[in-house]
Amino acid sequence: MLIFVLLFSAFCAYRIQFLKFDYDFEAFFPNENNELEIYNNYRNTFEHDNEFALVALENKSGIFNKAFLFKIDSLTKAFGNLKYIQKVTSPTNLKKLSFGGLLPSQSRILHFENEELYKEDSITIYQSQHLIGSFFPLNAKSVTIYIKTEENLKKRQCDSLAKSIEAELAKFRFDDVHYVGRIFAQNVYLENLKSEFGVFLGLSFLVVIIFLWFSFKSIYGIIVPISIVLISILWTLGVMSLLGKAIDLMTVMLPTMIFIAGMSDVVHFFSKYFEELSKGTDKEKIYKLILKEVGFPTFLTLVTTVVGFLSLLFSSIIPIREFGIYTSVGVVIAFILSYSLLPALLYFFTPKKLVTAHSHNNRTYNVMRTGLFWIFRNQKTILVITSIVMIVSVIGIFKIRVNNILLEDLSEKVKIKRDFNFFDENYSGVRPLEIKVTLKDKTKSLWDYNTLRELEKVDRFITMEYNPGFLISPASLALTVYRNMNENTGTGFPVKEDFEPVLEQLKKNKNNKEIKKIIIPAGSEARISAKIRDMGSIKVTEHNKHLMAYVQQHVDTTLLRFDITGAAHLVDRNNSYMVDNMTQGFIFSLIVIAILTFFLHRSWRMVLVFIIPNVIPLLIIGGIMGFAGIELKAATSLVFSIAFGIATDDTIHFISRLKIELGYGKSLMYAFKRTYFETGKPIILTTFILLGGFMSLMISNFQSTFYFGFLICITIIVAVIADIFLLPVLLFLIFGKKKK
Numbered sequence: 001m002l003i004f005v006l007l008f009s010a011f012c013a014y015r016i017q018f019l020k021f022d023y024d025f026e027a028f029f030p031n032e033n034n035e036l037e038i039y040n041n042y043r044n045t046f047e048h049d050n051e052f053a054l055v056a057l058e059n060k061s062g063i064f065n066k067a068f069l070f071k072i073d074s075l076t077k078a079f080g081n082l083k084y085i086q087k088v089t090s091p092t093n094l095k096k097l098s099f100g101g102l103l104p105s106q107s108r109i110l111h112f113e114n115e116e117l118y119k120e121d122s123i124t125i126y127q128s129q130h131l132i133g134s135f136f137p138l139n140a141k142s143v144t145i146y147i148k149t150e151e152n153l154k155k156r157q158c159d160s161l162a163k164s165i166e167a168e169l170a171k172f173r174f175d176d177v178h179y180v181g182r183i184f185a186q187n188v189y190l191e192n193l194k195s196e197f198g199v200f201l202g203l204s205f206l207v208v209i210i211f212l213w214f215s216f217k218s219i220y221g222i223i224v225p226i227s228i229v230l231i232s233i234l235w236t237l238g239v240m241s242l243l244g245k246a247i248d249l250m251t252v253m254l255p256t257m258i259f260i261a262g263m264s265d266v267v268h269f270f271s272k273y274f275e276e277l278s279k280g281t282d283k284e285k286i287y288k289l290i291l292k293e294v295g296f297p298t299f300l301t302l303v304t305t306v307v308g309f310l311s312l313l314f315s316s317i318i319p320i321r322e323f324g325i326y327t328s329v330g331v332v333i334a335f336i337l338s339y340s341l342l343p344a345l346l347y348f349f350t351p352k353k354l355v356t357a358h359s360h361n362n363r364t365y366n367v368m369r370t371g372l373f374w375i376f377r378n379q380k381t382i383l384v385i386t387s388i389v390m391i392v393s394v395i396g397i398f399k400i401r402v403n404n405i406l407l408e409d410l411s412e413k414v415k416i417k418r419d420f421n422f423f424d425e426n427y428s429g430v431r432p433l434e435i436k437v438t439l440k441d442k443t444k445s446l447w448d449y450n451t452l453r454e455l456e457k458v459d460r461f462i463t464m465e466y467n468p469g470f471l472i473s474p475a476s477l478a479l480t481v482y483r484n485m486n487e488n489t490g491t492g493f494p495v496k497e498d499f500e501p502v503l504e505q506l507k508k509n510k511n512n513k514e515i516k517k518i519i520i521p522a523g524s525e526a527r528i529s530a531k532i533r534d535m536g537s538i539k540v541t542e543h544n545k546h547l548m549a550y551v552q553q554h555v556d557t558t559l560l561r562f563d564i565t566g567a568a569h570l571v572d573r574n575n576s577y578m579v580d581n582m583t584q585g586f587i588f589s590l591i592v593i594a595i596l597t598f599f600l601h602r603s604w605r606m607v608l609v610f611i612i613p614n615v616i617p618l619l620i621i622g623g624i625m626g627f628a629g630i631e632l633k634a635a636t637s638l639v640f641s642i643a644f645g646i647a648t649d650d651t652i653h654f655i656s657r658l659k660i661e662l663g664y665g666k667s668l669m670y671a672f673k674r675t676y677f678e679t680g681k682p683i684i685l686t687t688f689i690l691l692g693g694f695m696s697l698m699i700s701n702f703q704s705t706f707y708f709g710f711l712i713c714i715t716i717i718v719a720v721i722a723d724i725f726l727l728p729v730l731l732f733l734i735f736g737k738k739k740k
Contacts, residue, residue: 001344005337009231012238019237021193022155022246027319029570030577039565042436046527047517049432050567053147053165053181054423055079057174063091063140064122069112071172076145078168084153084161090145091135130480133428133469134531142178144427146470149183155190158183178419180430185407188416192701193252200256200696201233207692208263215685216270224345225270228337229262236330250323253697253705257327260693261305262334264649264686268294269338271682273346287343293678295339297656300596301649302335307592308645311585312638315578320638368680372673372728379729386726390616396623403631404537404575406431406568411701420534428469429533431540433462434566437474437526441559445523447507449496452478454555456493458528458562461550465543468530474519478502537572575633582637589641590615593648601655609730610655614647616726617718621711630707639711646690646712647719650683654723658731668735672728680724687720 029036043049057075059068073092080088094109109125111117122140125131135144149161162183169177205226212222233255245251272294276286309331312324375382410417423430437455439446446452456475462468482494482502510521519526532540544564551562590611597610618640630636657679661671694716697709 001340005231005341008238009234012234012241015238015241016234019241020246021190021197022248026567027248028317028574029567030316030574035565035570035573038436038563039567039570042434042527042565045520045525046529048151049434049529050182051149051151051153053149053179053183054430055145055147055165055169056142056178056419056422056427057145058142058176058178060141060175063136063143064118066112066115068174069110071174072143072145073112075168075172078171079145079147079165082161082164082168084150084157085147086150087148088145089135089148091143094131094135129463130471130476133467137426139426142176142426144423147181149181153183155186158186162187178422180416180420180423184416188410188414189249192410192414193247193249196700196702196705197247197252197255199699200253201259203696203699204256204259204693207696208259208689211685211688211692215267215681216274221270224342225263225266227345228266228342229259229334231341232262232330232334232337233258235333236326239329240326245322245326248319249702249704250319251326253708254323254327254330256693256696258330258334260690261331261646262338263689263693264301265298265335265338266342267686267689268298268653268682269342271685272678275678291339293657293660294653297653298335298338300600300652300656302331303596304589304593304648304652305331305645307589308642311582311589311641311645314585314588315581317574317578320578368676369673371724372676375725375728376669376732379732382725382729386616386722390619393616393619393623396626397619399626400622401538401629401631402575402579402633404572404633406534406571409703411703414701424533427531428467429531431532431534431568432566433466433468433528433530433532434564434569435528436563436565437528438561438563439524439559440557440561442524444559446474446519446526447503447510447523449499449503451559452499452503453493454560455526455528457555458547458551461547461554462528462530465546465550466530466532468532471528471530472518473528474526477515477518478506481505537575540568540572575637578637579632582641585641586644589644593644601659603734605734606655609727609734610648610651612730613651613722613727614644614719616722617647617715618644620718621714624714625711630711633704636704636707636711639708639715643712643715647715650679650687650720650723651727653679653683654727655731662735668732672732683720683723687716690716 029039057072059065063069069092072090076088076090076092079085091110092112095107109128109131110121125136126140132138135146147165150157153161165179165183169179208226208229209222212225215221236254236258240247240251247254269290272290273286276289277283281289306328309324309328313321315321315324407417407420412418420430435458437446439451444451446455452475455473456479459471459473459475462471478499479493482499506515509515510519510523517527518529547564548562551557555562594607594611597607598604601607621639621643624630625632625636654675658671658675661674661678662668666674691713694709694712697705698713700706700709
């Protein structure tokens with residue numbers, strides 16, 4: 001056994017060097033109702049909506065400064081020479097009636113070389129609604145450069161481009177610089193993943209060592225349990241590397257999960273082993289006794305924990321499903337090693353100090369005995385308090401909101417998060433709004449005058465509803481060209497006769513690559529694209545509903561169809577789907593564990609006794625989320641299924657031990673006392689270990705990881721309180737009150 005463990009551990013250690021870190025933002029897109037397929041077809045037809053970068057450059061004394069604008073122009077040209085950049089658009093190269101770039105143009109908008117024209121240019125710019133919030137802010141203290149990158153850039157290419165942009169920025173002096181985009185965010189996420197991967201494991205390691213020392217007061221009592229779980233983690237990571245699975249935003253928590261879940265098995269085995277040795281039980285008989293009294297309950301806790309993690313398979317999001325699978329594998333490995341490698345190690349060496357430490361003559365048992373008697377004297381009080389807490393928690397649950405804000409996951413300490421907020425506060429935002437337009441009437445064309453008028457209605461509504469920047473669409477393209485050609489600043493749509501020259505010009509250039517990003521040459525499909533503030537999925541969904549309602553009432557729906565799509569939209573939809581998926585997963589966990597409990601105890605009353613103390617923690621964290629304003633999203637929705645699987649562990653050990661004591665013919669009160677003594681210390685110790693491990697997640701720069709750790713900690717605390725105070729009362733009611 002030891003030889004196999006050493007050889008396989010060496011193999012896994014070799015494989016870990018090939019383990020990679022990955023942040024594939026699109027891997028978290030849902031695949032429900034063909035929305036992902038619609039999005040993929042949309043971006044293949046037009047362009048990717050997140051292949052861009054925005055750079056804002058501040059001049060706090062005002063942007064109409066010759067030295068400042070010359071630096072902007074030099075920087076624009078420098079960006080244009082960089083590899084992996086398709087096009088750079090900035091205030092100094094914006095033109096009218098040109099079919100390249102975001103806006104059709106024929107002459108400069110800003111004559112930065114001539115200071116005498118600054119006043120006239122500033123009036124023109126700030127009378128042009130489409131420029132404010134896109135390239136210019138209202139306060140006129142910064143400008144934005146829009147960088148269109150090549151599509152489908154790999155991680156190495158993104159990093160190279162991001163470094164090149166930062167290197168060019170370092171050559172110029174600006175009051176402040178802000179930049180956002182996938183090429184920057186991806187690297188920030190990956191670097192945080194790498195650093196937190198080691199930090200989580202290291203902190204969990206340190207906390208567990210502290211608790212093991214206070215429990216066993218022996219170096220041996222630290223080294224052996226730690227070795228078991230570290231080998232479990234090593235094997236799991238080795239298997240992941242062998243199967244080509246990279247560390248992502250979800251699996252970065254995997255070592256911590258295995259560490260604390262695996263440690264629970266080891267502690268129960270360890271405690272029982274030395275408990276029996278302190279009683280004088282023959283060493284040869286202890287293993288069989290452990291399998292009977294601890295092994296089977298621990299196996300049941302393994303099943304419930306694995307069921308909790310496998311409930312994540314109800315999600316359609318691959319990283320979440322893989323997290324559930326690989327964590328389950330790691331927990332199973334830890335269990336197997338606890339009942340194979342651990343006995344082998346204990347067989348060769350058992351320090352006497354650990355045996356002495358488990359003597360019954362200590363204050364712990366006096367405290368536990370006093371606590372047990374207090375519980376039986378205050379059963380009604382416990383039931384009343386439990387009922388009040390449940391009612392209040394249910395009220396809080398109804399206050400929970402499902403919401404998503406882009407980059408909300410990052411801490412305010414991270415620069416890109418602050419830069420993202422800068423664009424939201426000073427510009428029209430960077431959140432993509434993408435709408436696919438499909439011509440339903442095949443006898444018409446999107447190039448037709450009447451069709452463009454329908455699209456122009458939608459543009460006007462979007463402008464009023466969302467207050468966007470960088471709005472492009474077939475109607476806005478045609479209308480801007482018309483106004484520039486005729487020096488017309490009116491807001492109305494021109495009559496058909498006046499518009500014909502513009503349409504002819506656009507049709508002649510319909511194969512222009514920039515125009516094809518807006519409307520396909522056949523005139524059957526088009527896009528409406530804009531950048532809006534990241535107001536959260538709740539408000540965006542409301543705006544989307546208003547838009548679709550307007551389309552139904554004011555636009556010819558027999559002619560056109562509108563589908564909202566895009567990366568940001570898919571992330572919003574992901575949260576809604578995740579809530580449904582995790583609800584299904586939780587119900588699955590509940591049903592499986594209820595059926596398992598029924599077959600073990602042959603009593604539906606015992607099913608209720610088992611379920612109630614473990615549902616209460618979930619109700620409480622739901623109430624806390626509602627009252628504290630913690631929004632339900634992909635990460636926080638995971639908590640319920642996983643927490644339920646973890647919370648059941650102590651309940652299983654307590655009930656199993658009680659039945660064993662009753663099976664020995666003990667009276668009910670004596671059986672309760674023995675159960676408290678036998679399971680109390682391991683339960684409290686594993687609770688502290690779980691808390692220490694999950695608390696390490698709370699230092700994360702990722703908000704989702706922080707809340708995941710925080711809510712799981714709340715669950716563990718409430719679960720152990722329920723098992724210590726409420727479970728005995730419920731069990732006493734089931735078995736009936738008997739005199740001692």
